[in-house]
Amino acid sequence: MKTACKLGILVIADEVYDHYAFGDKPFVSMAKFAEIVPIVLLGAISKRWFVPGWRLGWMVTLDPHSIMKDSGTLNNVLSxxxxxxxxxxxxxPDIIGNTKEEFFSSKLEMVRECAEICYEEIMKIPCITCPCKPEGSxxxxxxLNLSLLEDISDDLDFCCKLAKEESVIILPGRAVGLKDWLRITFAVELDLLIDGFxxxxxxxxxxxKKQP
Known part of the structure; x- marks a missing residue:
């Protein structure tokens, strides 16, 4: 925040996963820092309401000192x-207005439980390592430890062969800029998650690789 303030720039915060924090550390919205620097919060219906294909989101501006308004920063994006x-x-309107709190709490508990199982199952597979236990998202x-595998050249090769041989889809890390990493989704029904692992x-x- 201090750096953004010093440079005179706003902060854009993607908070699509704001309701999916289930670890020891609580989620803290960037909205709390709006007095220091202008904040633009990004949200969407896809994650909290569990409709990933519904690409509808929103942008919320927090500009208590009218910095963005006076500079005309938002003119190009308002429409x-x-x-x-x-x-x-x-x-x-119905989805946002009529969804009960029980829906959100049950989904969060489901994701938390699946994250626990995901971490436990990952620990059983020698060629993949999870640096830290999931606490959100x-x-x-x-x-991916390629030295433990044979006939697998990289993360993309791993994912392609996995899909072909086991009908399991995992995103190769290179898709998000991390070569030889994998992105595993755990927000699925528990029996499907266990079967997938x-x-x-x-x-x-x-x-x-076979031991000599």
Missing amino acids: MSTDAATFIQGAI MFTMVK SRLSNFAQRHS
């Missing part, structure tokens, strides 16, 4: 629209 599908626009990044484990064993 920005990606033309969300009509049925999505029509459903939004719906994904975790794991490091069983297939991943079988794949890893099959492609493991």
Whole structure:
């Protein structure tokens, strides 16, 4: 915040996962720092309401000292629209207005439980390493140890062969700028998650280098 203030720039905070913090550290919104520097918060319906294909989001500005307003910073984005599908626009009032709190709490508990299982299952597979236990979001990044595998050249090769042999889809890390890493999604029904890890484990064993 001090750096942004010193440089005279605003902060854009992607808080799509603001309600998916389930570790020991509570989520802290960047909105708390709006008195220091202008904040633009980004949100979306896809994650908290569990509708990932519904690409409808919003932008909230916090500018108590009218810095952005006076500079004209927002003029180019105030009318920005990606033309969300009509049925999505029509459903939004009911979805936001009528979803019960129990829905959110049950989904958060489901994701927390799946994250626990995900971490435990990852620990059983020697060729992948999870640097830290997931405490939020719906994904975790794991490091791929290619030295323990044979006939696997990189993360993309790993994911392509996994999909072909086991019908399990994992995102290669290079898609998010991390070569030889993998992004594993754990926000699925528990039985499907366990089955997916069983297939991943079988794949890893099959492609493991044989001990001399």
